[in-house]
Amino acid sequence: DGGITQSPKYLFRKEGQNVTLSCEQNLNHDAMYWYRQDPGQGLRLIYYSQIVNDFQKGDIAEGYSVSREKKESFPLTVTSAQKNPTAFYLCASSIWADKQETQYFGPGTRLLVL
Amino acid sequence: AQSVAQPEDQVNVAEGNPLTVKCTYSVSGNPYLFWYVQYPNRGLQFLLKYITGDNLVKGSYGFEAEFNKSQTSFHLKKPSALVSDSALYFCAVRDSGANNLFFGTGTRLTVIP
Numbered sequence A: 001d002g003g004i005t006q007s008p009k010y011l012f013r014k015e016g017q018n019v020t021l022s023c024e025q026n027l028n029h030d031a032m033y034w035y036r037q038d039p040g041q042g043l044r045l046i047y048y049s050q051i052v053n054d055f056q057k058g059d060i061a062e063g064y065s066v067s068r069e070k071k072e073s074f075p076l077t078v079t080s081a082q083k084n085p086t087a088f089y090l091c092a093s094s095i096w097a098d099k100q101e102t103q104y105f106g107p108g109t110r111l112l113v114l
Numbered sequence B: 001a002q003s004v005a006q007p008e009d010q011v012n013v014a015e016g017n018p019l020t021v022k023c024t025y026s027v028s029g030n031p032y033l034f035w036y037v038q039y040p041n042r043g044l045q046f047l048l049k050y051i052t053g054d055n056l057v058k059g060s061y062g063f064e065a066e067f068n069k070s071q072t073s074f075h076l077k078k079p080s081a082l083v084s085d086s087a088l089y090f091c092a093v094r095d096s097g098a099n100n101l102f103f104g105t106g107t108r109l110t111v112i113p
Helices: none
Strands: A003-005 A010-013 A017-024 A032-035 A041-051 A054-057 A064-066 A076-078 A087-097 A100-105 A110-114 B003-005 B010-014 B019-021 B024-026 B031-038 B043-049 B056-058 B063-066 B074-077 B089-097 B107-112
Touching: A003 A087, A003 B003, A010 A017, A010 B031, A017 A032, A017 A087, A017 B107, A041 A064, A041 B010, A064 B063, A100 B063, A110 B003, B010 B019, B024 B074, B031 B063, B031 B074, B043 B056
Parallel strands: A010 A110, B010 B107
Antiparallel strands: A003 A017, A017 A076, A032 A041, A032 A087, A041 A054, A064 A076, A087 A100, A087 A110, B003 B024, B019 B074, B031 B043, B031 B089, B056 B063, B063 B074, B089 B107
16 A cells, blocks of 8 residues: 555445545655445546646546645545445555556545445 | 456466466557456555566566457466465556556455465
8 A cells, every 4th residue: 555545444424414535645646546446346537636736537526526735635525416425435646657657556445324 | 448358257266276367458549557456445556567568567476467469458367376365356457548547347366275
């Protein structure tokens, strides 16, 4: 898991509540990503950011929001508009090497709905 | 468009035997291919990648993968499986013209003692 931390490890959400998942990296990576993992579906990209103060929607951005005010931090907010938020959320950051980018992942946050 | 397929949800192999986890891909440009491993309730760990050059790529923990352009495959292999290799394995691809990785659905490897 290297220098990428995610907190909390487990998070419980009540109906209609917004919750924020933390992702921090000390690897000096420019790009950061949020994925959602559901059983049997692999990883799906929610949002990504290639530089501070800029981010792009991934394949399943509806019901989520992000910010990238600092290079080290890329928090993900799961809003009340996300009707099925129960999943394992993975943050990644990346660096370019060998003319290509390699993503490295944090330990994940498991979100459960009460 | 890019896509990746892992045709086997589950692979069982006896300890000490060789293992193969299959991956096929589809891209419009040149493929950049990756393998990751995930242990229970953990993030993904990078194993190896193919960018260009030698078709046989060696990675962490004794794993290797062979890029086969004609078969559009990138199968993960290890000559002698360990019980500790039991985990969920993901293949991922990036098209040379795309920004992001696209992941397969994963293959659960179980090594039987």
